[in-house]
Amino acid sequence: MGALKAHEVSRFVDRPDLEAGIILAYGPDTGLVRETAQRLARRYAGNDADSMNLVVLDGAELDADPSRLAVEAKTTSLFGDRRVxxxxxxxxxxxxxxTELRDDPGSIIILEAGNLTPKDPLRALVEAAKLGRALPCYPDNDESLGRLISETFSKAGIRADQDTVAAIRDSLGNDREITRRELEKLVLFAADTKLLTREDVLTLxxxxxxxxxxxxxxxxxxxxxxxxxxxxERAIAQSVNSQQILASALGHFTTLRRWRVEVDAGKSPGAVLDNARPKPHFSRRSSIERQLRLWTDDALSAALDRLQLAVADSRKRYGLADTVSRRALLAVCTMAAER
Structure with a gap:
């Protein structure tokens, strides 16, 4: 079977076990799919993007003429080398x-695809083929992202403490291509000092x-x-409008109330946050734990009523929206101060 686990993909790309075959990179992380395919192409065809042995096709082209794939795969290289x-x-x-090529592809065929289900015919075909390898590409988790950060900074000789790495991890990880670009930006920023701080990461x-x-x-x-x-004042300086502020406050207090239900059921605030998905940024943890201790369910309900009233009022009196939102937040803030 040619189905690899996500943690096996990097090792396979470094040391592929096929001389000829069909390799499918697929998954929700389009940046990682593209990076995986590119690394494989370089592994098999070399670093020359204009290599005569490398043929790059678009799926839309092949939709119109699927037989072209077999023609390209069976065409012999002018130099006798393996075609990619x-x-x-x-x-x-x-x-x-x-299906016609899987037992004797004659070349290395690297496919890039989206997030295919196990029953998808393309994925099923490659996974079942003796000369097929299906490589799942999922968004980085804390472990893989931490490893990528460490490898990138180590190669560039850059020092970063645990808080800095945690800040990077919390800011990135949804798409490998974006993560790579952001890490390259950080490496360039620290090229002279060879040092990165949490403040640098938050700014950049x-x-x-x-x-x-x-x-x-x-x-x-x-x-x-x-x-x-x-x-x-900082929000206003960054052109964040009152509707955004009120929406953020509503979301925050709604989440607090959901977490408070777990606290009332016997969990500690720390345990609730440990299991939260997504987890709040580590820099906010102590503040949120304190809020979970301050606010009761009834008080949170009252705060949400006050914020919802402000949302409605700010829409009716658009010219006074800033004043309405500021008063509502101050009123809720006062509720917290009195607890």
């Missing part, structure tokens, strides 16, 4: 020509609007009026 066929956007139209990689919204809701939830005022 890379197909981007491979789809079901290739099942028939690949994080969504600053999201960060300031976190500051607003955490100041509100912990009852710190001065911090709330500062955070609101």
């Amino acid at each position: 066929i890379r197909v981007r956007g491979a789809g079901k139209s290739l099942v028939m020509p690949l 990689c994080a969504d600053n609007a999201a960060l300031v919204l976190d500051e607003v809701v955490d100041a509100t939830g912990t009852g710190h009026a001065a911090d709330l005022d500062t955070a609101l």
